[in-house]
Structures are given as structure tokens and as C-alpha cells.
Amino acid sequence: MTPKTAKFHDLPTLKRDKILNAAMKEFRYGYKKASTDAIVRNAAISKGLLFFYFGTKQGLYEFLLNYTTNLLRSDYFEMLNLAHRDILEGFWQMSLLKRDISYRYPYIYDFIKSADIHRADIPTAEIAQNLLQRQTTVLTELYNACDISLFRPDIDPQKTFNLIYWSIDAFMDDFDSKTPNWDNENYDRFLQELREYLDICKKCFYKN
Amino acid sequence: MTPKTAKFHDLPTLKRDKILNAAMKEFRYGYKKASTDAIVRNAAISKGLLFFYFGTKQGLYEFLLNYTTNLLRSDYFEMLNLAHRDILEGFWQMSLLKRDISYRYPYIYDFIKSADIHRADIPTAEIAQNLLQRQTTVLTELYNACDISLFRPDIDPQKTFNLIYWSIDAFMDDFDSKTPNWDNENYDRFLQELREYLDICKKCFYKN
């Protein structure tokens, strides 16, 4: 029978996201290593339902790839809109966006990354590849949009940009791995610490 | 028949490392997902030989965990010996060590990390857990050993330390993912760029 992705769309958001998250979690180590049994177990739905919605394992994977790609694409688009002349403000906005996404889909970045790494054993890999190209493009566009004259004149602006981006990214990963549950309290601590780190960057990398 | 790890030890280094690397690569996504068939395929040895050396899959895993743990432990020990009052010099040394290890065992850090993440479905997980504790310990010891009075007085020293560590780590990952083959030319470029990034850190985070 033909897959009914339309029906999947009509599902209540909570149930839909539970299935999507279970699938991303299982596919994060590559297409082949993922087990549909594990997915339905984590999503707490029956095997039949999964195949009713997506037809085949590959169908599910392609749907997931398209879904996450579109999600992140619009995310990046928004990021560029928010792109500030002050790159530190830009990164601040980016971090908030990323946090929101990760809160809703904890494995989305792992999933996308694996889609690139394992593109060999995946049927339709161009999609992910395109997205990753887009991702680096966004970074260079962010760099082009920002006002590097804010930086200290005695340091390479591109390298400084990288340094800041890497720092923020690693901070988020670090905080994430230390945070078992994202309640409001932890979210506030996250915002505060992030701000503190950005302040250090401002003090150190910007003109006096 | 009882496993003959002694025989494995007597193997020529090249063959031994090929087996170890194949195993780390396959175990990097967790114990259960690893296939001994894939390991012997990548290591280019017969199935029988693998089980002759290690007895069981679990035996192989435990051997691997001990091997990598000891390797990194002595590595960290050396790192502390090299620990400099000037933390930037310390990180420089650390990066060189890490690069050497990663060159010989490209998947060792992925493997160790996964041993922590998947400790649920792994028989003997304490080993990896101990190592990871050790890892964070080394970081705090490095911090304690270093002379934070070299830092600018108007920034939080612990956060600055983190910022530098994260940056260097991310730089190495980034360079690694962009480097298909580590010939001498690329290694020199690595050293040069790393030095440049550390120089920026020195200019920006250190006094005057």
C-alpha cells in the first residue's frame, strides 16, 4: 500500500515529534545501523503504523531528511535576517535558535551530520550534502555581513571569527552534556553563562 | 579455547594497529551495534583469527577498553609533566600529543566517548567511566598548575581557560575533518595555523 505521509502530518504535534525523535535517534549512526524495531519501540507505536505512514525504511529516512533539512534551512534563513553587524549579537541570536531546535529535536544535528558522513550507504544523500554546504555558506555569509572593524586591528578577523564561533558551539555542547533536564532554571543559567562568555569575547576581541 | 592475547601482542605493530583501528571504528557507535564481521573485513583478517586472539566479542571489547585507557592515561600523565605555568604552552604540547595519538588511532576518542555514552549496554563500563573522570581531572589539574596571573585581570580565569581549551579542541576537529591525508605538508600547515590561533589567544587573553 502507498505510504500515507499526509496522515502523519495530521497527527498531534506531540506524537509526531515523538516519532521523529525516535527516528533521528536511531538513524544518527547511519542508515544501515538503524533498526525500525528500535524506532517503534522508542516512539511507542506499532510496527504497522510506521510502515503505514512511510511505506519503507528508506521512505522514512527520506522524509526525515527532507523534514530536518527544511527546518534547518528556514532556521538559517532566519539567522541571516537577524545577522547583526555586531557578530557577537549574531552569535547570541544563533545560539538561542539552536537551543530551541535542540530542545525540540535533541538528535537533529547528530542526524544531519551522520547523513553527511555515511552518505555512501544512503540512497538519497544529496539532500544532506546540500544542507551542509548551505551550513558553511551561512557561516561565510554571517562573516561577510558582520562588521570586522569592531575587531582589534592587530588580529586576523577570519581566525577571530572562527575562534568565537567554535567557543560558543563548544560551550553549548558542554552545557548540554551537563544538563540532564532543561527546566526553566537551567535555561536561565544557560542564558546567563552564555552572556558571560560572550562578554569575555567582547572584552578581548573587540577594540578596547 | 582460551583467548591468546599474548599472541596478539607479538604481532607486528602494523597488523596489530590495523586490527585495533578496525575494532575502534566499529565499536565507536556502541557495543551492540558493532559487528565482528565488519571488524575482520576492515582489518583484513579471518574471523577465526579474531576469536583466536580475543575469545569473544566481549573479550575484544574489554581488551580494547583497557588498551585505549592505558594509552590515554599515560598520555595524560605526560601532559601533566609538560604542564607549563603558561597554559598556552601547555595546550600547545597537549595538541601535539593529541595529534600524534589521533594519527595512529583515528577513532580512539570517538571510541572512548561512546564507551561512556553507551555504558548501559556494555558489560564492563567502569573502565571507561574512570578514564573520563580522569580526563576532567586532568583538565582541572592543568588549570590548577597554570599561572592565571598571566591572564588579563578583568576576565574570569576559569571561563577564559575553558574558552581557550574549547577553541583549540574545535580547531583540531575542524582541521581534521578538512584533511583527507596527513602528509608532512598538511602537518606543517596544522602546526602553523595552530600557532597562529594560540598567538591570537595570547594577544587577547593575556596581560598587555
Add this chain to the structure above:
DNA sequence: TGTTGGTTGACTGGATTGGTCAGTGGTATG
């Protein structure tokens, strides 16, 4: 030539795989 010892890969029984489908329970229509 016989013995030893590292190495092989076809083989096995059992588990897991992607995928199916007869059936269930709930709800709306007649």
C-alpha cells in the same frame, strides 16, 4: 617427511531484519 602453530573461511543455530496483514477497538452514520 612429520610436526608444529598461525591462519583461514565455510558453516551453524539462533537472533534480528524490513515488511505484511488479518484483526481489534472506537466512533460516526444509517
Add this chain to the structure above:
DNA sequence: CATACCACTGACCAATCCAGTCAACCAACA
């Protein structure tokens, strides 16, 4: 109440893959 439709279930299937075995092989050396 009966009928029809619905999203949904999970036992089931053939095919594949799994960890682990073992009789045979081969090079080295006596």
C-alpha cells in the same frame, strides 16, 4: 442496533546477519 469506516496493533514471515566453531590449510622447521 447494525454497518461501515477508521487509525492502529502485533504476531508473523522469509531473508539476512549474528557470534562463535572447527576441520583444513600452509609455511617453517626438524
